[in-house]
Amino acid sequence: MRAIAAREFPSLEIEFDSAGTANYHVGEPPDRRTVAAARRRGYDLSGLRARQVQSADFDRFDFVLAMDRANLAELDDRRPRSGVARVGLFLEYAPETGVVEVPDPYYGGVEDFERVLDLCEAAARGMLASLENEKGPHACARGPSPTGALKR
Numbered sequence: 001m002r003a004i005a006a007r008e009f010p011s012l013e014i015e016f017d018s019a020g021t022a023n024y025h026v027g028e029p030p031d032r033r034t035v036a037a038a039r040r041r042g043y044d045l046s047g048l049r050a051r052q053v054q055s056a057d058f059d060r061f062d063f064v065l066a067m068d069r070a071n072l073a074e075l076d077d078r079r080p081r082s083g084v085a086r087v088g089l090f091l092e093y094a095p096e097t098g099v100v101e102v103p104d105p106y107y108g109g110v111e112d113f114e115r116v117l118d119l120c121e122a123a124a125r126g127m128l129a130s131l132e133n134e135k136g137p138h139a140c141a142r143g144p145s146p147t148g149a150l151k152r
Helices: 002-008 032-040 069-078 110-133
Strands: 063-066 086-089 149-151
Touching: 002 110, 032 110, 063 069, 069 086
Parallel strands: 063 086
Antiparallel strands: none
């Protein structure tokens, strides 16, 4: 999403972050197959390290987005009552895909990692376009402040 924002939506001032709901990979880099698939498309994930979602994320960001319904439920459970972030599914920004959840490619082949990238690129472009247009159901309504795993 960072690369797409920089290349295709340079007028947006956005901060991105990524975190998981589980803590068993904290501090580790992404799966080597994810890194390889991303590299084939020109994305450098080498600097990423896993971290777990924190309560402060719900105040720091405008959006905290999940890849699937199970993680969405976990985020809803963790969200503090005072949290301001909109919690939702990432693929809400890519309705044209006809898919609601990003599948976990872990037990699949190269094509599964490529499919995940296709879906994530579509959702990234959809969300960034929504933010750039500042209209529609997914626009950031709070003005220049944090966004979910995006910060404006």
